[in-house]
Amino acid sequence: MPVSAEHQFVAEELDSVLSFYAKTKLFGVLEADRKKYDYACVLERDCRRPLVSQVLWSHSEGVHKDLMSLLHDRNAPIKVYFAKDTTKHRLKISEIISNYRGDEALSPLLQGLKIIYLPSEFDADKQEEQRWMSNYISEIVCKDLLFATVFGRLIKSDVRVFANHNGPIGLKYAVLDEIIKNGLIHTPTFKSSIGYRSDGPTREIITMLSALGLVQRPDQTVLALPTIKGRMFMDLSKHLLYEKYNPDHMLGDLGSIKNMLFKPSGLEGFDYQQEIVESAEHCSSEYGRNLLEGMDFSEPVFYSNYDWKIFYDQLKDVPGFKKKTFEDVDCAFFLK
Structure with missing residues (x-):
């Protein structure tokens, strides 16, 4: 199924942001098999931690499939889900997460999952909006992924x-x-x-x-x-x-x-x-x-x-x- 320009931009931007911060040599980024995901890599710092990511933009019917692929990947301790911020998307994501939390056998699979909602009005055909979105994703990844997980919650x-x-x-x-x-x-x-x-x-x-x-x-x-x-x-x-x-x-x-x-x-x-x-x-x-x-x-x-x-x-x-x-x-x- 073809993806939108916004979907493609967000998927590529995660790689760009991680590569940008990796230049500090405080952690490393290695390529990984991306066949199942919009983005995947291995983060090197203290131990090797696979990261997998999916993007939800135009096809809301794919929420369940996206989350299943992320949550049931037992080899990836970091699972990032970028989602266009709409009420419909929030409801579907919340429903699935609630079901997992209520199941004693499934609730551990939620560990390492990070949901990142992105402004729904984003237009990838406009350069000024691309720049804004790039900075926005960079700030969130630095704060909610690197410092919250990879850097040990240093504050x-x-x-x-x-x-x-x-x-x-x-x-x-x-x-x-x-x-x-x-x-x-x-x-x-x-x-x-x-x-x-x-x-x-x-x-x-x-x-x-x-x-x-x-x-x-x-x-x-x-x-x-x-x-x-x-x-x-x-x-x-x-x-x-x-x-x-x-x-x-x-x-x-x-x-x-x-x-x-x-x-x-x-x-x-x-x-x-x-x-x-x-x-x-x-x-x-x-x-x-x-x-x-x-x-x-x-x-x-x-x-x-x-x-x-x-x-x-x-x-x-x-x-x-x-x-x-x-x-x-x-x-x-x-x-x-």
Whole structure:
């Protein structure tokens, strides 16, 4: 069945937006088989996550088929449905979702589904409307897909609390970096690794990081492990460091990302971006941890795979650790 120009534009725009943000090297986009879908790809960041997408524009009778194909794709944890915003479409989509929510066996399939309604008056034959729609989709994808899912729900208040946390400058990055790389499994070893022996400041930092979700602490233990959000925050900090040292070799456009995380309100004069960059620099000068160490400056990549299994191997024999916490899980466990 032929599709409308609007349908085609929206389907292609998702690829354009993801490719645009991928230039920041905070995540990667790989091609995937699109035979069943209007768009499909694999997002690389921490783990490989297939993304599939359908577009509903002119053919409202296809709602049920579209949602079935998305919801029953068990290999794709991210399912995006762009829909022309009409009462008829909303009713049909709502009815199907309600039926799934009311069925105990089917309700888990709704996890990862994102419905994005688009203005129904959009005319793809008008260039000014194309530009507006492109910006609109870009903003929604950045906010509701990247930050809400791929980047671990990192938000502006996380950056502000981290930036405002006092203590030995650079220590909070040394602590976060060590937990991301090796976890906090054995306290004396951890203190030796970061080169800081005093308990108080370190304990306060770990409490702050845990409260923000930048690290996680398994129940009834003193352990600390990495999270997707914490890894994203560290990678963004590395990007900002690289940007400072290489002003003539910018990687992608961090404009929208900076606006979401660092833009102050009219009553604030504190520069959160400058604060975290300076703290990250002191992590190197004070604790010998160069956060950009080993990076290829000619083709830098800030994201990496999350080898969570190394933490399981270290934790399984720790007294008091509940082994069931990590049983029958994979990287997706850390995306929750």
